[in-house]
Amino acid sequence: MLSRVADSIYWMNRYVERAENVARFVDVNLNLLMDAPIGMQQQWDPLVVITGDQKIFKERYGEATADNVLRFLTFDRSYPNSVISCLRAARENARSVREIISSEMWEQVNAFYLMVKEAADNGSLSDLHSFFPEVKMASHLFAGVMDATMAHNEGWHFxxxxxxxxxxxxxxxxxxxxxxxxxxxxxxxxxxxxxxxxxxxxxxxxxxxxxxxxxxxxxxxxxxxxxxxxxxxxxxxxxxxxxxxxxxxxxxxxxxxxxxxxxxxxxxxxxxxxxxxxxxxxxxxxxxxxxxxxxxxxxxxxxxxxxxxxxxxxx
Incomplete structure (x- = not known):
């Protein structure tokens, strides 16, 4: 029992943090391009390199264009480290230990996933400047809710x-x-x-x-x-x-x-x-x-x- 609970809580938090970090990288790159000198070549390949999954990206998308990288890192349901895949995995881990975590934690991770799913279902990349800050804030809210509503026992430490x-x-x-x-x-x-x-x-x-x-x-x-x-x-x-x-x-x-x-x-x-x-x-x-x-x-x-x-x- 302990092994299952510990594993689920550990990975639930890793996946939420991973989704936040992906959102950070992409959001900063979008803002960097707006501040960059005119004529500077856009650099999207480094964002794929950060993930360590260049081979998977090349097989599925080929060239590292803005649209390809954004879809790969954000809404690609078949890529396990995309924002939506991380949140789906975090919610499934949370579901498996609902009797252990607080109801507020479950509500937050569920709302977080549904927010990302709605954006993915819309399929538009035009509103990402507001989407990524929302992902970061939702991750912070989850961490805060966990700290405030879960006993600081071994589960919390995992x-x-x-x-x-x-x-x-x-x-x-x-x-x-x-x-x-x-x-x-x-x-x-x-x-x-x-x-x-x-x-x-x-x-x-x-x-x-x-x-x-x-x-x-x-x-x-x-x-x-x-x-x-x-x-x-x-x-x-x-x-x-x-x-x-x-x-x-x-x-x-x-x-x-x-x-x-x-x-x-x-x-x-x-x-x-x-x-x-x-x-x-x-x-x-x-x-x-x-x-x-x-x-x-x-x-x-x-x-x-x-x-x-x-x-x-x-x-």
């Missing part, structure tokens, strides 16, 4: 764990894409276009205002340090790992009666290494290499969590 690991992964992905392929030419580094894209990256993580309150200038080093190593901003990788480790600690002690599970050791090792990592060391090692390794290790944490908790045989 939800937190799913949300935080998904968030850390997506922050790493958008940073990796920026460093690896986003700029069209090397000569654009340090240009106004470069600054515009770093600002867009911060906005995709709702980090622009908080970054400017901490630092005056937009610099590549400053932005990457803020999004990787800041211990106070809710969407930074280090903050996510700190909070995820705390939830995992509470889960392990309650569910297994031990404080030394394989997932704890894996997550704790990664979090502690970040504690003693400097941004200079990250740059020296290679930003792409560092972020690629980080994503692999986050995936390993997810596998260990499955082995420790979700694959348990009920007695």
């Amino acid at each position: 939800g937190q764990l799913g949300r935080l690991l998904e968030r850390a992964d997506k922050t790493a992905r958008i940073l990796d894409v920026k460093y690896f392929i986003l700029l069209p030419e090397v000569s654009d580094v340090g240009s106004p276009l470069d600054d515009l894209q770093w600002i867009a990256l911060l906005k995709s993580a709702s980090a622009y205002e908080m970054y400017r309150k901490c630092q005056y200038r937009i610099t590549p080093i400053g932005v990457t340090k803020f999004l990787i190593l800041n211990r106070e901003f809710p969407r930074s990788i280090q903050f996510c790992l700190l909070q995820a480790e705390e939830s995992l600690h509470n889960i392990a002690g309650t569910v297994t009666g031990t404080w030394r599970t394989s997932s704890q050791r894996t997550l704790g090792r990664l979090r502690s290494e970040l504690d003693y990592t400097t941004i200079d060391e990250v740059v020296q090692a290679g930003m792409h290499e560092f972020l690629d390794n980080l994503q692999s290790r986050l995936n390993d944490v997810g596998h260990k969590i499955f082995d420790d908790f979700f694959s348990l045989q009920t007695v």
Whole structure:
């Protein structure tokens, strides 16, 4: 019973967070194109790269045009990581544990899905400038309702764990894409276009205002340090790992009666290494290499969590 409930709450929150993150990426890109210099080539392929599903996209759509990417990431019901597919999966997971979660949580995730389904059924891409902010706000409402109406027991901690690991992964992905392929030419580094894209990256993580309150200038080093190593901003990788480790600690002690599970050791090792990592060391090692390794290790944490908790045989 515990294994089923934990799995459903964990994935319900991962899917809601994933839908929000997809909405963030696309919304920021739409706004970036409006602010970009006249004649600049539109870049939609990086949004597909962030998902890691370039092969699926190429097979189904071919060229990365605005319409193709928007439909793929938003309303493609056969693509499991589109906004509508994530919300459908989140609602199904919520349905399976309705006796555990609060009625307010179920009502919110159900309303969230129906809002996205109505937009998908209409099939129009013309109102997306208002649609994506609504997706982000609905995700925030779900997280707030969960915090306010669900007992903060192991079920709540599993939800937190799913949300935080998904968030850390997506922050790493958008940073990796920026460093690896986003700029069209090397000569654009340090240009106004470069600054515009770093600002867009911060906005995709709702980090622009908080970054400017901490630092005056937009610099590549400053932005990457803020999004990787800041211990106070809710969407930074280090903050996510700190909070995820705390939830995992509470889960392990309650569910297994031990404080030394394989997932704890894996997550704790990664979090502690970040504690003693400097941004200079990250740059020296290679930003792409560092972020690629980080994503692999986050995936390993997810596998260990499955082995420790979700694959348990009920007695």
